[in-house]
Amino acid sequence: MSARPLPMFALLRRPVISAGFRIPKGRLTTVFPLGATVAFRTILSGKNTEEKDDRINKTIDKDVSKVVHNFNVEDLGSKVAFCRCWKSKKFPYCDGSHGLHNRMTGDNVGPLIIIKKA
Numbered sequence: 001m002s003a004r005p006l007p008m009f010a011l012l013r014r015p016v017i018s019a020g021f022r023i024p025k026g027r028l029t030t031v032f033p034l035g036a037t038v039a040f041r042t043i044l045s046g047k048n049t050e051e052k053d054d055r056i057n058k059t060i061d062k063d064v065s066k067v068v069h070n071f072n073v074e075d076l077g078s079k080v081a082f083c084r085c086w087k088s089k090k091f092p093y094c095d096g097s098h099g100l101h102n103r104m105t106g107d108n109v110g111p112l113i114i115i116k117k118a
């Protein structure tokens, strides 16, 4: 006794699309979930592509896998401002570019300011 194939696999063995792309009514319950699954996965893969475009770092040290800076506290001046918006031309130091970014986007980012006690 042979097992009866699942309806979805039975569809794959026999062509259901005839001339004029007509799908028999009885096959719609099989074809529709398959098409919906393909469409859903296509939408999800497109969303992943968009997320890659939302990277914070657009220009700084793009040739390295991780941008890291190390400073010795004793070497810092009496006051230093580090960029946290990734828009500074003097990165990792703040050059005020966050102001334009905030005006253009409605964001509220600003620098990390370290002040050495006298």
Ligand code: FES
Residues within 6 Å of the ligand: 082, 083, 084, 085, 086, 087, 088, 093, 094, 095, 096, 097, 098, 099, 109, 110, 111, 112
């Ligand atoms: S320029 Fe980026 S925080 Fe000021």
